[in-house]
Amino acid sequence: DTGVSQDPRHKITKRGQNVTFRCDPISEHNRLYWYRQTLGQGPEFLTYFQNEAQLEKSRLLSDRFSAERPKGSFSTLEIQRTEQGDSAMYLCASGPGSNYGYTFGSGTRLTVV
């Protein structure tokens, strides 16, 4: 069990560019969550997968955001046409089938310049 891995750790991009982040959850966890955290705030829910199915999406997830979990293992979060307001820490978490807590990755810090 190597924990939840996120890649890259940091990403600086120009406004208007597309970016993609990857999350590798704990292998036996079937639940996967994406959160966004801005400075001085708690994590805000973006989307949730159970296995490969995307079951819930927050209203924060505009049409520029898309997430996938193609084989129920790793997940990607893509942001198209980035805006300065997208600058944040993007956190991924995974959890087992029962509700015994979540394991978070170290996050990807996105800076849009």
Added chain:
Amino acid sequence: AQSVTQLDSQVPVFEEAPVELRCNYSSSVSVYLFWYVQYPNQGLQLLLKYLSGSTLVESINGFEAEFNKSQTSFHLRKPSVHISDTAEYFCAVSPLAGGSYIPTFGRGTSLIVHP
């Protein structure tokens, strides 16, 4: 829907002093409760959780939290803090049932331990 209120954005305290970080929640359904800790530029680490049973839960590093259903609170306490406890602390709740168990977080409390 659930919401979490962390009443203090910052709590400064001297080393070896006791501390309490307050958390209140609102929910129309029964919930599980969690405290997470976040060190600079890192993800969140689970500190402790209340699922059922005894309302007092403890972590391995001396923190404890007590679930109070009537006051809808889950305050975090430590009798004697250390410099290394300086971090951001987040309270979270997730619904007991429903399958998604999506946690809702508070805005966080920054614990600053001074020597």
